[in-house]
Amino acid sequence: MTYEVKSLNEECGVFGIWGHPEAAKLTYFGLHSLQHRGQEGAGILSNDQGKLKRHRDMGLLSEVFRNPAKLDKLTGAGAIGHVRYATAGEASVDNIQPFFFRFHDMQFGLAHNGNLTNAASLKTELEQRGAIFSSTSDSEILAHLIRRSHNPSLLGKIKEALSLVKGGFAYLLMFEDKLIAALDPNGFRPLSIGKMANGAVVVSSETCAFEVIGAEWIRDVKPGEIVIIDDNGIQYDSYTNDTQLAICSMEYIYFARPDSNIHGVNVHTARKRMGVQLAREFKYEADIVVGVPNSSLSAAMGFAEESGLPNEMGLIKNQYTQRTFIQPTQELREQGVRMKLSAVSGVVKGKRVVMIDDSIVRGTTSRRIVQLLKEAGASEVHVAIGSPALAYPCFYGIDIQTRQELIAANHTVEETRQIIGADSLTYLSIDGLIDSIGIETDAPNGGLCVAYFDGKYPTPLYDYEEDYRRSLEEKTSFYK
Numbered sequence: 503m504t505y506e507v508k509s510l511n512e513e514c515g516v517f518g519i520w521g522h523p524e525a526a527k528l529t530y531f532g533l534h535s536l537q538h539r540g541q542e543g544a545g546i547l548s549n550d551q552g553k554l555k556r557h558r559d560m561g562l563l564s565e566v567f568r569n570p571a572k573l574d575k576l577t578g579a580g581a582i583g584h585v586r587y588a589t590a591g592e593a594s595v596d597n598i599q600p601f602f603f604r605f606h607d608m609q610f611g612l613a614h615n616g617n618l619t620n621a622a623s624l625k626t627e628l629e630q631r632g633a634i635f636s637s638t639s640d641s642e643i644l645a646h647l648i649r650r651s652h653n654p655s656l657l658g659k660i661k662e663a664l665s666l667v668k669g670g671f672a673y674l675l676m677f678e679d680k681l682i683a684a685l686d687p688n689g690f691r692p693l694s695i696g697k698m699a700n701g702a703v704v705v706s707s708e709t710c711a712f713e714v715i716g717a718e719w720i721r722d723v724k725p726g727e728i729v730i731i732d733d734n735g736i737q738y739d740s741y742t743n744d745t746q747l748a749i750c751s752m753e754y755i756y757f758a759r760p761d762s763n764i765h766g767v768n769v770h771t772a773r774k775r776m777g778v779q780l781a782r783e784f785k786y787e788a789d790i791v792v793g794v795p796n797s798s799l800s801a802a803m804g805f806a807e808e809s810g811l812p813n814e815m816g817l818i819k820n821q822y823t824q825r826t827f828i829q830p831t832q833e834l835r836e837q838g839v840r841m842k843l844s845a846v847s848g849v850v851k852g853k854r855v856v857m858i859d860d861s862i863v864r865g866t867t868s869r870r871i872v873q874l875l876k877e878a879g880a881s882e883v884h885v886a887i888g889s890p891a892l893a894y895p896c897f898y899g900i901d902i903q904t905r906q907e908l909i910a911a912n913h914t915v916e917e918t919r920q921i922i923g924a925d926s927l928t929y930l931s932i933d934g935l936i937d938s939i940g941i942e943t944d945a946p947n948g949g950l951c952v953a954y955f956d957g958k959y960p961t962p963l964y965d966y967e968e969d970y971r972r973s974l975e976e977k978t979s980f981y982k
């Protein structure tokens with residue numbers, strides 16, 4: 503497992519299965535493929551003929567289930583699992599999912615990937631009506647809404663609850679007799695359905711989890727859709743018709759694994775096309791192309807192919823260092839870069855290097871990598887970024903929620919170039935990004951959310967509206 507040197511984190515990954523005697527073990531393997539989406543905590547909830555059992559804890563999946571007995575006790579033919587990185591709620595075991603709710607007449611488990619934009623107001627309203635929350639995560643809200651619905655049928659209650667929550671969400675719900683998957687009306691987060699040879703149905707944040715357990719992809723969950731999986735098979739339904747695909751473009755740029763396919767587009771292929779397009783938009787002379795491992799290697803391949811420059815391994819990643827996301831200060835982050843990456847002097851010495859990276863967040867990492875390449879003897883370092891400049895926050899499940907954290911929100915391209923010490927700086931254009939991903943759809947922006955780059959959010963921001971407006975007026979200097 504590899505972790506990127508970035509201060510940009512996905513909120514979570516979810517996996518579910520119905521109809522296999524080894525459901526919890528397969529969920530473990532599925533979650534293992536999704537570990538890049540969250541390393542703070544993990545959990546699995548199983549369903550043994552209507553009896554739900556759960557184990558969850560802080561840490562990597564392998565740490566949470568270090569004792570095999572923990573997994574062995576999760577018997578049954580159904581399971582849901584979750585790997586967490588928190589954007590909303592504290593880092594505490596109470597916030598680790600799946601959540602497990604027991605009532606006098608029913609019980610269910612819940613796993614959530616995304617971020618609700620009206621969580622604060624819903625929570626206040628629910629508490630005023632007597633609800634007691636056991637976590638500080640916004641994921642628990644849906645359970646309260648389901649429980650409080652007066653709709654006579656369970657499906658009606660779930661649909662009503664789903665129509666009240668706003669923002670980005672992919673939910674998995676495990677009931678005594680069914681597994682339910684649901685996606686927000688814009689489909690911000692990916693969610694795919696697959697099938698195993700014995701007929702078991704699986705649902706996963708990314709299709710890479712299907713490969714590892716031998717499942718075959720059936721289709722992606724659509725925006726506003728609710729999928730009911732039980733012993734009778736799969737039933738597709740929807741809780742709203744007001745939908746428009748706007749999947750997070752950062753899934754393709756950075757978050758998802760290169761072997762995953764999202765809405766018919768392979769992530770590696772999309773990244774390679776971003777590199778091709780970046781080469782077309784790049785205007786400088788250079789000798790070699792060097793991708794920042796690992797998420798920029800696909801884009802570097804595309805750039806090299808299009809430009810005709812050799813693609814060299816000028817940066818090496820140490821796979822076995824600690825995770826930098828737990829380091830809070832800029833200084834420690836910089837040290838983290840040194841521990842994780844080395845420049846190969848024999849490759850870059852005396853060369854004009856095009857350094858390909860997928861994105862620039864605070865600029866700290868880019869500055870350190872440029873410095874590493876120059877210290878290793880590169881005569882020039884031209885930074886080419888496989889995405890447009892990140893200038894706006896995300897409220898749909900990525901942990902950058904203020905503009906102060908983003909260098910491009912506070913500085914021009916030329917200022918950013920100076921701060922990171924590069925000889926030139928090129929970002930991919932927004933149109934170039936949309937064309938490179940190339941989802942087959944009539945939706946605006948090629949079915950992508952590009953709000954990180956243009957500030958045009960596909961939905962109202964609800965509870966975040968005021969914070970966002972205020973943040974537009976504040977500027978931070980990244981100069982030291």
Ligand code: SF4
Pocket residue numbers: 690749750751752753895896897898899900951952953954955
């Ligand atoms: S704002 Fe950015 S990170 Fe958030 S969903 Fe949109 S593209 Fe993805």
